[in-house]
Amino acid sequence: MTTSEFKNVQGIAAIEALLAAEYGIAGEILALPGEHDLNFRIQASDGRAFLLKLHALGAPEELDMQIAVLDHLAREATELPVAKVLPSRSGASFTRVEFNGERVARLLTWLPGETWARAANRSSNSVETLGALLGKLDRSLAGFSHPGARREYAWDIARAEMHLANVDLIEGMEKRRAVRAILEHFVSTVLPRLKACPRQVIHNDANDYNVLVGADGCVSGLLDFGDMVESNRVVEVAVASAYALIGSPDPIGAIARLAGGYHGVNPLGETEAELIFDLVRTRYAVSMCMAARQIRDNPENTYLLVSQEDVWRELRRLEQENRPLAIARLRDACGFAPIPKAARVVRWLESNAHEFSGVIKPGIARPKPAVFDFSANSSETWAGLDKDVAQARIEAHIHAEGADFGLGLYGEDRAVYKGDAYQATTSLRRTIHLGIDLFAPANEPVHAPFAGKVAFYHDDAVPYGFGPTILLEHRTGEGDAFWTLYGHLSRESASRLSIGQPVARGEAFAAMGNRAENGGWVPHLHFQIVTDYLGLEGRMHGVGVKEQWQVWREISPDPSVVLGLSVPASVIVERDKAFLVRERQRRIGRSLSIAYGSAPLKIVAGEGAYLIDDEGTRWLDMVNNVCHVGHCHPRVVKAAQMQMARLNTNSRYLHDSLVEYSRRLAALFPDPLNVCFFVNSGSEANDLAIRLARAYTGNRDVITVDHAYHGHLTSLIDVSPYKFAGKGGEGRPAHVRVAEMPDLYRGRYRYGDTDVGRKYAEDVKRQIDALAAEGRKPALFFSEGILGTGGQLVLPEGYLRGAYAHVRAAGGLCLADEVQVGFGRVGSHMWAHETQGVVPDIVTMGKPIGNGHPMAAVVTTEAIAAAFANGMEYFNTFGGNPVSAEIGLAVLDIIRDERLMHHCAVVGNRLMDGARELASRHTIIGDVRGYGLFNGIELVRDRDTLEPAAAELDFVIAEMKDRHRILLSSEGPQHNVLKIKPPAPFSADDCDRFLEALDAVLAQVKAA
Structure with missing residues (x-):
């Protein structure tokens, strides 16, 4: 009896009775497909949905296994989107029922989503999330075992050898031949390598009807554990890949994404990664053998014939793939080096480069090349150019430069190639140049850079007419073989060579071909390093696929190391955002966050208050206080370029710029702040400040303000409650005391209290008293002039004056952290602490000081500096170098000449007035605060309870970015403060644009 037979009234009535009797459920019944079991969707009258399965009685161990595995996952992996078993009224996981024979009934929770086969929104995310889901599943099943899984199962491709007996049942000689070759x-x-791979129970059937996809295109569920088996873990990846690649324009890319998703949560071994491609082919071969046997037993089953044509189509596509390249791509997807020996080959080349001979013109010690940009985005057009004109242009350029030869670069994207209308029509077209082109006259001798032997010869006369290619084989000291490739050679010179012929270092073994034997193109040598010739021998590719560049650059590394030229001979290949995110996570570390992580930006340029992405979109930057005088300010750029061209060295040598900059910087502070130390970051500056304070006071303890952040060094994590009290933090260190955050909006003392500054400062005294009770004194009190991570909080009047008095009375020093807020940003003063009418003992600066260049400074008194000179030399290699000094001077000049401090005051007032006007119409705005262009807009759901509107702020930030191209971020302990700190050139028009956009987005929030 099939599922469809239950569509009759009698069948539905029987199921209704079962549901009522065993589960107390009534509702609509919908029959679903099933090969062996009867499956029904139950839409209960109370709105809940269920899956009813009526199992055919087979091996009892297998059914028990399906029950046991869901029980296991319900205990061990509650987060996995797999069905949960619902017990009957008697508490049983299943019940025996009579439906034209005995069956076993189970009721399961219903999983939302559309099956993979029917989903219209499948994407690369679908494949990656399927891999991740299977990885989590198998990780959860690693400790699961069951007798029912230890079966000789025909669909276990780890036992594929059993199907050799069925190959002859397949119709068609081509199919039989292909399947037999795969199984053999x-x-x-x-199989010999597979036996060494991990084994466990796996799902084994993530096919396109067992995988569910959600509305976002990500996999939302996994069905049907009936094909579970104890097998090799990697079989799970192969089975799922066989379905996931169907219809993909890049089958290996689909497999790689799935394997990468799996590996990210359940790491595969190198052998497993290398076997995936062959196991996917094996799955198709097994499928064809199984179908052939079933067709023999049931010749009327025409559906099997149709489905096997789909399998054959996909298998043929896989058979057309280059196997070594496919394995390299899958190794890369799992985090392994695509070509294991490539790094060793490059290291050998770099270590021995001093002994290499020149490939052309070896008699010239340092030959001078003229560089040509043949890339598709070159400012000079080469595509479609008449070859005579192109040759004349190249020869004229080489002559004008007084060069010894011309140079075409490694890594160029030649999507439109040199007059041959070589168009890149798909994402998989090979367009990235894998070698370096050396342009010289025809018959120019070509020399071997090091000893080797002739390995491969290929004459590319048909279809391209590009002449012979020779590969010489070489060996590293560790015995790794690699090859150098020489293309577009003279046919006469190449014909004199024989395979296996030794070639000595520096030997002129061939010559460049002329135009007639080089496709009509200008005579040149294509020189390339090859670590794996991919089974292509002399037909080895000279261009690679851009989207696979991380693999191709290991197949053919940068040959610059061999040529040793006086100019760069390679370029960086630009990659898409998805690749850059993956590489950042792999190479840089996942703890380094990415802005707008769900939809990151690839920023390639900046101008004033704007950032420009890879598609040319201009984004109004309202969070980057680092580029204080504007992104890429021409005066800063020029200062850096000019000084870099003259000298950059450490500060041990005398240099006018360093002394002049220290004079100019110290002049911005009142006496006695007149001694400067130069470092490279705000973190370094604050760390040095702690050392200065401890040297001067003899004390070690530090007082900081709650939720403050002062840097990423260990010493500064210790004084940053934002870090040590947050996720991953280790709590407050014993030498640190935390003062109450003076929050005028939601703190203990608020707006309207005329004595609020003194009251908050009293908590600093309480921290000092607590230290005194333990016989200790403070060394240093840390505070910003406006509290950034605290939520852009303006300090209450008199707060620093009172706090400083308490600290100094106890023998401690007071530090003003101006890393975020300094250099005129507050508008009314050069430094934020000046708004409090105080003079600190130490001031630290960073971020805006160099407009993005890594520099920072500490300014303190002569007395404190003298106490630090205790015999231990202080030295900072890069701090105060001439380039940094010139950049620092340029920033000060621009602030002065462009009246940026006044500009911050005017535009900042305009912004806050506008935001307060919005607050009169949008009650979600609870507070508007700040000085100049350092502002915070706090969002609340209720102005009386001050309930934070953090989720709403996330929506605002996303809408401002996606709809209005304005970049913002959040701040504050509740993550509900809109942080505003744009580059100082942020204009009145920019301000109005922001206010208009914010008004529109807040209206959306209100409507929702």
Whole structure:
């Protein structure tokens, strides 16, 4: 009896009775497909949905296994989107029922989503999330075992050798030949390696009807554990890949994304990664054998014939893939080096480069090349150019430069190639140049850079007419083989060579071909390093696929190391955002966050208050106080370029710029702040400040303000409650005391209290008294002039004056952290602490000091500096170098000449007045605060309870970015403060644009 037979009234009535009797459920019943089991969707009258399965009685162990595994996952992996078993009224996981024979009934929770086969929104995310789901599943199943899984199962491709007996049942000689070759390769090559791979129970059937996809295109569920088996873990990846690649324009790319998703949560071994490609082919071969046997037993089943044509189509596509390249791509997807020996080959080349001979013109010690940009985005057009004109242009350029030869670069994107209308029509077209082109006259001798032997010869006369290519084989000291490739050679010179012929270092073994034997193009040598010739021998590719560049650059590394030219001979290949995110996570560390992580920006340029992405979109930057005088300010750029061209060295040598900059910087502070120390970051500056304070006071304890952040060094994490009291933090260190955050909006003392500054400062005294009770004194009190991570909080009047008095009375020093707020940003003063009418003992600066250049400074008194000179030399290699000094001077000049402090005051007032006007119409705005262009807009759900509107702020930030191209971020302990700190050139028009956009977005929030 099939599921469809239950569509009759009698069948539905029987199921209704079952549901009522065993589960107390009534509702609509919908029959679903099923090969062996009867499946029904139950839409209960109370709105809940369920899956009813009526299992055919088979091996009892297998059914028990399906029950046991869901029980296991319900205990061990509650977060996995798999069905949960619902017990009957008697508490049983299943019940025996009579439906034209005995069956076993189970009721399961319903999983939302559309099946993969029917989902219209499948994407690369679908494949990656499927891999991640299977990785989590198998990780959860690693400790699960069941007798029912230890079966000789025909769909276990780890036992694929059993299907050799069925190959002759397949119709069509081509199909039989292909399947037999795959299975024999499995037995001889794959199986011996597979046996060493991890084994466990796996799902084994993530097909396109068992995988559910949600509205966002990500996998939302996994169905049907009936094909579970104890097998090799990597089989899970192969089975899922066989379905996931169907219809993909890049089958290996689909497999790689799935394997990468799996590996990210359940790491595969190198052998497993290398076997995936062959195991996917094996899965298709097994499927064809199984179908052939079923068709023999049930010749009327025409559906099997149709489905096997789909399998054959996908298998043929895989058979057309280059196997070594596919394995390299899958190794890369799992975090392994695509070509294991490539790094060793490059290291050998770099270590021995001093012994290499020149490839052309070896008699010239340092030959001078003229560089040509043949890339598709070159400012000079080469595509479609008449070859005579192109040759004349190249020859004229080489002559004008007084060069010894011309140079075409490694890594160029030649999507439109040199007059041959070589168009890149798909994302998989090979367009990235893998070698370096050396342009010289025809018959110019070509020399071997180091000893080797002739390995491969290929004449590319048809279809391209590009002449012969020779590969020489070489060996590193560790015995790794690699090759150098020489293309577009003279046919006469190449014909004299024989395979295996030794070639000595510096030997002129061939010559460049002329135009007639080089496709009509200008005579040149294509020189390339090859670590794996991919089975192509002399037909080795000279261009690679851009989207696979991380693999191709290991197949053919940068040959600059061999040529040793006086100019760069390679370029960085630009990659898409998805690749950059993956590489950042792999190479840089996942703890380094990415702005707008769900939709990150690839920023390639900046101008004033704007950032420009890779598509040319201009983004109004309202959070980057680092580029204080504007992104890429021409005066800063020029100062850096000019000084870099003259000298950059450490500060041990005398240099006018360093002394002049220290004079100019110290002049911005009142006496006695007149001694400067130069470092490279705000973190370094604050760390040095702690050392200065401890040297001067003899004390060690530090007082900081709650939720403050002062830097990423260990010493500064210790004094940053934002870090040590947050996720991953280790709590307050014993030498640190935390003062209450003076929050006028939601703190203990608020707006309207005329004595609020003194009251908050009293808590600093309480921290000092607590130290005194333990016989200790403070060394240093840390505070910003406006509290950034605290939520852009303006300090209450008199707060620093009172706090400083308490600290100094106890023998401590007072520090003003101006890393975020200094250099005129507050508008009324050069430094934020000046708004409090105080003079600190130490001031630290960073971020805006160099407009993005890594520099920072500490300014203190002569007495404190003298106490630090205790015999231990202080030295900072890069702090105060001439380039940094010139950049610092340029920033000060621009602040002065462009009246940026006054500009910050005017535009900042305009912004806050506008924001307060919005607050009169949008009650979600609870507070508007700040000085100049350092502002905070706090969002609340209720102005009386001050309930934070953090989720609403997330929506505001996303809408401002996605709809209005304005970049903002959040701040504050509740993450509900809109942080505003744009580059100082932020204009009145920019301000009005922001206010208009914010008004519109807040209206959306209100409407929602």
